[in-house]
Amino acid sequence: MSDAITLSNLIRQGIQPTPLLVCAGGTSSRCAADGLWTLDLRAGHRQLIISEETDEVEIGTGLNMAEVLEGLQTRGRSIPVGLSTIPGCGFVLTGGIGPLTRSQGLAMDHIVGLRGVWGNGNTFDLSAPTNRASVETESDNEVHQQWRGLLGAAPFLAVVTAIRLRTQEITPLVIWRSVGSIQQLAVAIEEAEQWHHSGSLQWAWNENIELFITCCADDSAAMQAVESLKTRLGYCAESSMTIVAGQHAQPPFGTLARSTTAQGHLHHEVISRLGPAWSQRLPSLIADLNELMRHRPHLGCQINAQQLGGVSAQIPVSRTSFIHRDAIWKPWISAAWTAGDAKGRERALEWLMRTNNLLSDYCPGVHLAQIHPHLSCHQKELNDAFQDWLPGLTQLKSHQDPLGLLPPLTIT
Ligand SMILES: Cc1cc2nc3c(=O)[nH]c(=O)nc-3n(C[C@H](O)[C@H](O)[C@H](O)COP(=O)(O)OP(=O)(O)OC[C@H]3O[C@@H](n4cnc5c(N)ncnc54)[C@H](O)[C@@H]3O)c2cc1C
Structure with a gap:
C-alpha cells in the first residue's frame, strides 16, 4: 500500500494544471500532452507476486503484458492478453480483448483485486464484490459501484497502482x-x-x-x-x-x-x-x-x-x-x-x-x-x-474525483 500512500500525499498537495495524465504502457495518444503533467507508472510499480495457494497474481501497473506473461510462464500460468504484448496495464483496465476472449473472457474479467488512489486523494484496496445478496446494504452498493467504475472507466476516476488477477494454465x-x-x-x-x-x-x-x-x-x-x-x-x-x-x-x-x-x-x-x-x-x-x-x-x-x-x-x-x-x-x-x-x-x-x-x-x-x-x-x-451507465459513472466521479484531477466525463 506504500505505493498508493506516496501518490495520495502527492495528490493532496495539489496538482495543477489538470487533468493529470497517466502512463502505464504508454501506447495510447493520451498518456502525455503539451502543458500537462504525466504520472509515469513504468518507473516504479513493477512487482509481480504469484500466490502459491490461489494461483492469483498481483502486478504493479508499471509492467507491460510481455513482462506479465514472462513472469507467469515460469509457473506454467498466464492471463489472456491481446494481439500484441506491447500494451501496459491500460489494456487490462479498459477491457482487454484478445484471441482468448471467447474462451476465457476479457482480461478485465480476471481481475479480483485493485489498489490505488481515487482522484480525491483517498486510497483504496478493493476485492471483487461477491454476487449480489438479495438484501444489500448501502455500503455493499457503494463498493459495487466503485468496482464497476474501476473496471472499464478507471482512467476517469483513479490511478490504479496494483491489480490482482486470476491466472490460467498456459493454453497452446x-x-x-x-x-x-x-x-x-x-x-x-x-x-x-x-x-x-x-x-x-x-x-x-x-x-x-x-x-x-x-x-x-x-x-x-x-x-x-x-x-x-x-x-x-x-x-x-x-x-x-x-x-x-x-x-x-x-x-x-x-x-x-x-x-x-x-x-x-x-x-x-x-x-x-x-x-x-x-x-x-x-x-x-x-x-x-x-x-x-x-x-x-x-x-x-x-x-x-x-x-x-x-x-x-x-x-x-x-x-x-x-x-x-x-x-x-x-x-x-x-x-x-x-x-x-x-x-x-x-x-x-x-x-x-x-x-x-x-x-x-x-x-x-x-x-x-x-x-x-x-x-x-x-x-x-x-x-x-x-x-445509460454514463449518469451513474458521472455521479461516482463527483464523489471520487470531484475536482477533476483526472480526465472529464463531460465535455463543456
Ligand atoms: C500494438 C497494440 C496492440 C493492441 N492490441 C489490442 C488488443 O488486441 N486488444 C485490445 O483490447 N486492445 C489492444 N490495444 C489497445 C490497448 O489495449 C489500449 O490502447 C490500452 O489503453 C493501452 O494501455 P497502455 O497501458 O499501453 O497505454 P497508456 O497510454 O499508458 O494508457 C491508456 C489509458 O489508460 C489510462 N491508464 C493507464 N494505466 C492506468 C492506471 N494504472 N490507472 C488509471 N488509468 C490508467 C491512461 O490514462 C490512458 O488514458 C493495442 C494497442 C497497441 C498499441
Missing part, C-alpha cells in the same frame, strides 16, 4: 494466417458469426487483407471449423498454420496486410467500436469499407477487427463499465500520418471521422481503450461507450 494455440480477397473476408466473417467454440477471427485491411484465426489446440470442434472454413475459402496466399505454446509466442498480427512499409516516423489515432453480428448487413458493410480503404489518405491507415462473444458475453452488464457484453465484433480504425505533417494529420483525422461515422451504424458501441479529449468525437464516444 493453433493459429492460421493468410492473405485473402474481399470475397474471402466476407466468407470468413459469415462463418465466424456461427461459431460456438474457442475459434476467433481477426482481420486487418490495408494494402492486403490479412485473416488471422486462432483457437485452443485442444478444441477439436474449433479445429474442424477452421479446416472447413479453409476448404470453403479455397486458395489463400501466404497461408500458414502454426501451433504455439501460448500467447507469449503468438506471431505478429497485421504484418501480412502491408507489403509496402510507410516511410518516416508515423503518428496514429485509433478508435475502436463494438457491435453485434453483421449477418444480412455484411455485403453493404464490406462495400462501404472497400470504398473507405480505396480513399485512405496514408499508407498507414488501416481497418481491423477482432471477434469476441462466448465467455465475454456471460458477464452481467451491471458488473463492469464494459457494458457492450452482446458485442461480437470490435473493429478498430487506425489513422496514420507522418510526424510533423499538419495537412496529413488533418486528412487522416477527416478519414478517421468518416470511417467512424460509417462504422457506428453497424457497431453502435465504443471500446474506450483510447480516450480522445482532443478530438471532436469525444463526447459522442463517451456516450457510446457507457450509454
Whole structure:
C-alpha cells in the first residue's frame, strides 16, 4: 500500500494544471500532452507476486503484458492478453480483448483485486464484490459501484497502482494466417458469426487483407471449423498454420496486410467500436469499407477487427463499465500520418471521422481503450461507450474525483 500512500500525499498537495495524465504502457495518444503533467507508472510499480495457494497474481501497473506473461510462464500460468504484448496495464483496465476472449473472457474479467488512489486523494484496496445478496446494504452498493467504475472507466476516476488477477494454465494455440480477397473476408466473417467454440477471427485491411484465426489446440470442434472454413475459402496466399505454446509466442498480427512499409516516423489515432453480428448487413458493410480503404489518405491507415462473444458475453452488464457484453465484433480504425505533417494529420483525422461515422451504424458501441479529449468525437464516444451507465459513472466521479484531477466525463 506504500505505493498508493506516496501518490495520495502527492495528490493532496495539489496538482495543477489538470487533468493529470497517466502512463502505464504508454501506447495510447493520451498518456502525455503539451502543458500537462504525466504520472509515469513504468518507473516504479513493477512487482509481480504469484500466490502459491490461489494461483492469483498481483502486478504493479508499471509492467507491460510481455513482462506479465514472462513472469507467469515460469509457473506454467498466464492471463489472456491481446494481439500484441506491447500494451501496459491500460489494456487490462479498459477491457482487454484478445484471441482468448471467447474462451476465457476479457482480461478485465480476471481481475479480483485493485489498489490505488481515487482522484480525491483517498486510497483504496478493493476485492471483487461477491454476487449480489438479495438484501444489500448501502455500503455493499457503494463498493459495487466503485468496482464497476474501476473496471472499464478507471482512467476517469483513479490511478490504479496494483491489480490482482486470476491466472490460467498456459493454453497452446493453433493459429492460421493468410492473405485473402474481399470475397474471402466476407466468407470468413459469415462463418465466424456461427461459431460456438474457442475459434476467433481477426482481420486487418490495408494494402492486403490479412485473416488471422486462432483457437485452443485442444478444441477439436474449433479445429474442424477452421479446416472447413479453409476448404470453403479455397486458395489463400501466404497461408500458414502454426501451433504455439501460448500467447507469449503468438506471431505478429497485421504484418501480412502491408507489403509496402510507410516511410518516416508515423503518428496514429485509433478508435475502436463494438457491435453485434453483421449477418444480412455484411455485403453493404464490406462495400462501404472497400470504398473507405480505396480513399485512405496514408499508407498507414488501416481497418481491423477482432471477434469476441462466448465467455465475454456471460458477464452481467451491471458488473463492469464494459457494458457492450452482446458485442461480437470490435473493429478498430487506425489513422496514420507522418510526424510533423499538419495537412496529413488533418486528412487522416477527416478519414478517421468518416470511417467512424460509417462504422457506428453497424457497431453502435465504443471500446474506450483510447480516450480522445482532443478530438471532436469525444463526447459522442463517451456516450457510446457507457450509454445509460454514463449518469451513474458521472455521479461516482463527483464523489471520487470531484475536482477533476483526472480526465472529464463531460465535455463543456
Ligand atoms: C500494438 C497494440 C496492440 C493492441 N492490441 C489490442 C488488443 O488486441 N486488444 C485490445 O483490447 N486492445 C489492444 N490495444 C489497445 C490497448 O489495449 C489500449 O490502447 C490500452 O489503453 C493501452 O494501455 P497502455 O497501458 O499501453 O497505454 P497508456 O497510454 O499508458 O494508457 C491508456 C489509458 O489508460 C489510462 N491508464 C493507464 N494505466 C492506468 C492506471 N494504472 N490507472 C488509471 N488509468 C490508467 C491512461 O490514462 C490512458 O488514458 C493495442 C494497442 C497497441 C498499441
